[in-house]
Amino acid sequence: MFPVFPIGPSGPWGPVAVLSVAVASALAAPAALAVTPFVLKDIRVEGLQRTDPGTVFAALPFRIGDTYTDDKGSAALRALFATGLFKDVRIEIEGEVAIVIVDERSIIGAVTFVGLKEFDKDPLTKSLRDAGIGEGLPFDRALIDRAEQEIKRQYLGRSLYGAEVVTTITPLERNRVNVTFTMTEGDAAKIKDIRIVGNSVFSERELLDLFELTPTGWFTWYSKTDRYSRTKLNADLEKLRAYYVNRGYLEFAIESTQVTISPDKQTISVAISVKEGQPYTVTAVRLEGDYLGKEEEFRAFVALRPGQPYRGDAVTATGKRFTDLFGLYGYAFARIEPRPEIDRATGQVVVVFAAEPSRRVYVRRIDVAGNSRTRDEVVRREFRQLEGAWYDGGLIKLSKERVERLGFFKENIEIDTNEVPGSPDQxxxxxxxxxxxTGNLIVGAGYSNAERLTFTASVKQENAFGSGNYLGIELNTSRYQRTLVVSTVDPYWTVDGISRAIDVFYRTQRPINSLGDTYDLKTPGASVRFGVPFSEYDTVFLGVGFERTEIGTAAGIPLSYLNYRALYGDKTNSFPLTLGWSRDARDSVLVPTAGRYQRVNLEWAAFGDVRYLRTNAQYQEYWQLPLRMSVGVNAEIGWGKGLGGKPFPVFKNFYGGGLGTVRAFEQSSLGVVDPTGAYIGGAKRLNVNTELYFPVPGTGSDRSLRIFAFVDAGNVWREDETITGESIRSSAGLGLSWISPVGPLKLSWGKPLRLQRNDRIQRFQFQIGTAF
Known part of the structure; x- marks a missing residue:
């Protein structure tokens, strides 16, 4: 958003400055204007066009019947100028009458922009209005000039060095004016090259790979990393400094930075001069100060080791660990000062950590600020630090994480620790x-080469009425599976944190590649699920549901569904019980690069017409690699069994093949194929995926666009079929994932490594979704 211009009474061209000039002019010769005090018999105001006379009289420090003096006249001038409505004010005395003569400022009729492309119009209009430039506000040429210069500075911040801003003032009737800002933006200046001089230990290419700013390349049209920004350059310089300091170069320094722009203001060159210094090796780590008699416990948190190169990040991490550990013992204001003792002759350094724990304190009160909608109790029930208890930094950190996971507030929730006046221990x-x-009304569409065009719609409220409860309605019109779901979740159904979720749904589905488009299988039902927390990170889910399955006789129905109908009937009821557990510790849901995700779900239909057991387990883990690469592994296993001597119900089958399972095989084509040609899946599934992610050159640290290489393996089997290594299908290939402006996009091209003669191959696969 365009910033609010810092225009106020203290500015060089603000209202107070103008007032001072006007008042000084009016009072330049007090001796000549001096009048003998007299009693006012009348007050007249001349020159008003739009301003209400009451506004003038309200500002005057005198009334009819008062004694008029020069001091009161001067005060009246100051008060009238302070209203900002007048550009000139005079007071004339005729006998015992004071005549106030004003010259009103013009009023702005409209503010318009011509040629504006780089900024959004609405935020810019709001910022100008906050600065005193807007429809219905008094016109002030000084403010307009200041705004013009500020807009130019904003263009410079976006590398538009050739941008020009011209302001046109158009007079209107009734002392009004239109203000028009005409922008000639031109093209953004691009970084031609970045040079680093003075380096010998590390190559220039290795160092430039650290930078977010890059010269113009193949993908900079998307990443815009070739647009110069002083803020981004400073951040890159800090990365450069950290890179050296973390490798032992304790005295590394950036001696100069030169930024040169071409005469046509279209290209920029950056030259950075550095002084590397010598590397230092840590010979000892010494603790000084008061460590509460727990030096050995603190020493276990030291991230530096003797014999290793000095690392600035390890020093910072050690100081933070010490501060956190002091916090665990109730010392909220502990100070840790790292001091390197350098021996330049030998290239050695002793790192000293001096500690001053200050005093132990306990928490008197916890207040919540900024929650204009969410109830206090929704935040408080996530807190593990209690009022009246000793200050515990670990519990406060955990409490902050739990509040952030609610998803009701913007990032960077802050918890301030304030001393209580007069109580040093509180x-x-x-x-x-x-x-x-937290409310979403989404209408969406998606397309894949298996499902074709799909339509989705949902109304969700994550924080209904500020209670922390969830309400939602979802609709999906997939070609093969259509769903209508109404859901509600109460995360604190009990004071102990047991959650309750209720779902009411209506689903229709048919196997992929089945004959005809009129056939479907209908499943209305409902379920209730409870979540019982067993730790701060682990929750076990227990639930019960009701499902009714209706199978019609429309043309194209698969033979396996007709067999199910003959065995169980055209309408069957089941009451599945569910037991599940999950934990998500990934650093991102959309583009994870580190962390772990685990889940297990068991579904047991022990009552009703259909009885079965169905379980599904998934494990994901991601690791970061050098050069901004990462690797991810996903393993998933599914298993189902019919109970009561009857087979596993076909409509509960697992599916395999395509994106999300084994790529390069046609979507859901693995497993059993019905005699009609429909893919009906199987009662068993095994799936393992490995992906190696590469950053796209020229995108800097942007993770929304990534290239990946993959290897997939897995298959789907019948209930009575044995899982063997020979039956495993596998594939390998390359892909592209992009969190695009129109939704997540995933492309893959693969080649089967292990296949059988009748397998359906589909080398290129993609999927994209959007919301609008």
């Missing part, structure tokens, strides 16, 4: 949150 915690919209 603190108050202030939880500062910023509400964000």
């Amino acid at each position: 603190v108050d915690l202030i939880v500062n949150v910023v509400e964000k919209p």
Whole structure:
């Protein structure tokens, strides 16, 4: 958003400055204007066009019947100028009458923009209005000039060095004016090259790979990393400094930075001069100060080891660990000062950590600020730090994480620790949150080469009425599976944190590649599920549901479904019980690069017409690699068995093949094939995926666009079929994932490594979804 211009009374061309000039002019010769005090018999105002006379009289420090003096006249001038409505004010005395003569400022009729492309119009209009430039506000040429210069500075911040801003003032009737800002933006200046001089230990290419800013390349049209920004350059210089310091170069320094722009203002060259210094090796780590008699416990948290190169990140990490450990013992204001003792002759350094724990405190009160919609109790029930208890930094950190996981507030929730005046052993915690919209009305469409065009719609409220409860309605019109679901979740159904979720749904489905488009299988039902927390990170889910399955006789129905109908009937009821557990510790849901995700779900239909057991387990883990690469492994196993001497119900089968399972095989084509040609899946599934992610050259640290290489293996089997290594299908290939402006996009091209003669191959596969 365009920033609010810092125009105020203290500015060089602000209202106070103009007032001072006007008042000084009016009072330049007080001796000549001096009048003998007299009693006012009348006050007249001349020159008003739009301003209400009452506004003038309200500002005057005198009334009819008062004694008029020069001091009161001067005060009247100051008060009238301070209203900002007048560009000139005079007071004339005729006998015992004071005549106030004003020259009104013009009023702005409209503010318009011509040629504006780089900025959004609405935020810019709001920023100008906040600065005193807007429809219905008094016209002030000084403010307009200041705004013009500020807009130019904003263009410079976006590398538009050739941008020009011209302001046109158009007079209108009734002392009004239109203000028009005409922008000639031109093209953004691009970085031609970045040079580093003075380096010998590391190559220039290796160092430039650290930078977010890059010269113009193949993908900079998307990443815009070739647009110069002083803020981004400073951040890159800090990365450069950290790179050296973390490899032992304790005295590394950036001596100069030169930024040169071409005469046509279209290209920029950056030259950075560095002084590397010598590397230092840590010979010892010494603890000084008061460590509460727990030096050995603190020493276990030291991230530096003697004999290793000095690392600045390890020093910072050690200081933070010490601070956190002091916090665990109730010392909220502990100070840790790292001091390197350098021996330049030998290239050795002793790192000293001096500690001053200050005093132990306990929490008097916890207040929540900024929650204009969410109830206090929704935040408080996530807190593990209690009022009246000793300050515990670990519990406060955990509490902050739990509040952030609610998803009701913007990122960077802050918890301030304030001392209580007069009570040195007490603190108050202030939880500062910023509400964000938690309701979503989404209409979406998606396309894949298996499902073709699909339509989705949902109305969701994650924080209904500020209670922390969830309400939602979802609709999906997939070609092969259509769904209508109404859901509600109460995360604190009990005070102990047991959650309750209720779902009511209506689903229709038919196997992929089945004959005809009129056939479907209908499943209305409902379920209730409870989540019982067993630790801060683990929750076990228990639930029960009701499902009714209806199979018609429309043309194209698969033979396996007709067999099910003959065995169980055209309408069957089941009451599945569910037991599940999950934990998500990935660093991102959309583009994970580190962390682990685990889940297990068991479904047991022990009552009703259809009885079966169905379980599904998944494990994912991601690891970061050098050069901004990462690797991810996903393993999933599914198993189902019919109970009561009857086979596993066909409509509960697992499916395999395509994106999400084994790529390069046609979507859901693995497993059993019905005599009609429909893919009906199987009662067993095994799936293992490995992906190696590469950053796209020229995108810097942007993870929304990534290239990956993959190897997939797996298959789907019948209930009575044995899983063997020979039956495993596998594939390998390359892909592209992009969190695009129109939704997540995933492309893959693969080649089967292990296949059988009748397998359906589909080398190129893609899927894209959008919301609008």
